[in-house]
Amino acid sequence: MSPEPVLSARGLVKTFGRVIGLDGVDLDLYPGEVLAVIGDNGAGKSTLIKCLTGALTPDAGEIRIDGDEVHFRGPLDARAAGIETVYQTLAVAPALDIASNLFLGRERRRPGVLGSVFRMLDKKGMRDEAATALSDLGIGTLQNMAQPVETLSGGQRQAVSVARAAAFGSKVLVLDEPTAALGVRESGQVLRMIEEVRSRGLPTILISHNMPHVFEVADRIHIQRLGRRAGVITPQSHTMAEAVAIMTGAVTLEDRVAAVDDEDRTGHER
Template identity: 70%
Template sequence: IETVYQTLAMSPALSIADNMFMGRELRKPGIMGTVFRQLDRPAMEKFARAKLNELGLMTIQNINQAVETLSGGQRQGVAVARAAAFGSKVVILDEPTAALGVKESRRVLELIRDVRSRGIPIILISHNMPHVFEVADRIHIHRLGKRLCVIKPSEHSMSDAVAYMTGAKLPDGVAEAA
């Protein structure tokens, strides 16, 4: 399971490749990697470049540039690529578009669709209803810290979802709390 946090959990001064491998760096084979613990930077850079290309992040030219030089959308793209590269079971995205502009948010939604199309399940935590309805198969609605219901975007409107969240309306089959 991989998670992309709202705050991205990246080290701005490190390179894109270093951020993608943070905590799981590749070591050189043989004595250089085992005894001297040297990193296999070429392999890490090649892998990072391949994952970014897979997700269509071609705007990043230099895999060795510091993450702090990237735009918000590019940083989010690197975080999603890292999650997709190592999260073979589930990817959890916590408010991935919260601090992004319209264009960058679009790109992140495209990345979400792309990762999902590869067969990796995604849990998207978001308050942005248009984004949720655009990419979700099912929506788990919570109210007062508890799951209230599960709806399908194809069968409910955004207004219904917001009404359920705020308590203005109860979904079918849910009894009013005493």
């Protein structure tokens, strides 16, 4: 028996006036998997992810978490349901230190009277937990949790954002183009973090234009085209060229399946 999806969407529709952002899209994310979402510009990737994370409300369709239907009125509702998102803009506070960024909006107060009456923050406790969160993801280049984020490289800032999302995401982690602005070495570090998150059992949705990265870490690949789901493939069932062909409309997933069947039939006849 296959496991139930952690996150599922059925028949999602979203329009912007006469522009159709989503046209009846289905999506399933299963426990412990990395699901990549790919598509050309205007395919509906961003609209789909915004609907799943509460930034947009779909006009029709349903979203379920662990089988229970949910209705997000905003990103805070999605976060409360266990969905954490790392947007391409990272949403870090450059002037604050690493620990403060990890606990941004979730600051911990000191125990007892110091926290309840004088409202003092537990800075040491947050720094210790931040160091543990980064260590758990295999990030050894950041040692000083009091270091301002504005002094970090792009890859290190991405690491802070991913660590924050992984630390608080209890159900789903969503990564929007996490390697888009990074070099080769820093991109490799982010991909290793994604694999580490998967090893901890936290399912991840990865939105990316980088096909080598998608095929390196994804378990399944959801392809968007013109507001619809063009198909779901795996790195084992299709090549990068075939994924791009489906994404651009050069072929359909049904064409590819029919071609494979023809090849098998021809081989048997021979």
